[in-house]
Amino acid sequence: LRLRCNRWHCLFTICLWLASGIWFSDNLNSLLRLLSNPKKPSGIVLRIVTLNCAGNLAAAREVIGLKPDIVLLQEIPRSTNDLTKLAKDVFGSDAAIIIGFDCAILTRGRFDPVNERRSPQFVQGTLHLSPVKSIEITSLRLVPPVARIDLWNPDAWRASSANRRLRRQQLLSLLENKLTNSDAEILGGDFNTTANDTTLRLLSDFKDTHRVAGRGWGNTVLNKIPIARPDGIWVRKLRVISAQAIKTTNSDHRLVLAVVEI
Helix, strand or coil, X not given: CHHHHHHHHHHHHHHHHHHHHHHHCCCHHHHHHHHCCCCCCCCCEEEEEEEECCCCHHHHHHHHHHCCCEEEEECCCCCHHHHHHXXXXXXXXXXXXXXXXXXXXXXXXXXXXXXXXXXXXXXXXXXXXXXXXXXXXXXXXXXXXXXXXXXXXXXXXXXXXXXXXXXHHHHHHHHHHCXXXXXXXXXXXXXXXXXXXXXXXXXXXXEEHHHHHECCCCCCECCCCCCECCEEEEEECCEEEEEEEECCCCCCECEEEXXXXX
16 A cells, blocks of 8 residues: 555655646747647748758758758758758759858858858858848857766866856847847857746847747757757747757757748
């Protein structure tokens, strides 16, 4: 009898833990949206994919089947030729690509770098949709968090605090680098922080596509057991139709697919 009670107690505790995790996460609304029909676009749509490739070309090539209009990559494969070929495989002869130290953007059409200043954390470009309409696009990967388990050590807390300040400064630097005359903006990638971190309040002019129209479980790390959402796509002056995290085969991250309307 005691063994049976302990078993039910453990099961109840696990269920309560899972329910609490869902209730207090930002995935509750996205799970509930699965019960309703998705939004229907009324104009031109763009399919945006972001993926941390973990340096794996095979992971980067997983975006091909999603038929994207814009691809944001982080922890990119080292071979520029491989990325150029990937861009042509996705977008054909009209492919355009900007490659940075750790990030890349793939799309089609006229696509110009924002400026020549290269940063390890991000790359930016302006996609010209017409002579009078453009979208600024950013692919980013902020500094990874400090992995310390010696929480009794004051040095661990100081290191974590310094790391968080650095990540905030990197995001500030990125926002200061953007153009001011773009019609709209797309900013996505690996923020290397939790979805509720106060650092992301710097993006007050942007909309988090997952919070606005996410469907299903939105966490992206780890790929097999996603317990956090460091990867995301944020937009400004664009209508969000849907967003979802999709399991990958060759990366430790899930990719994010967002559909937005111009």
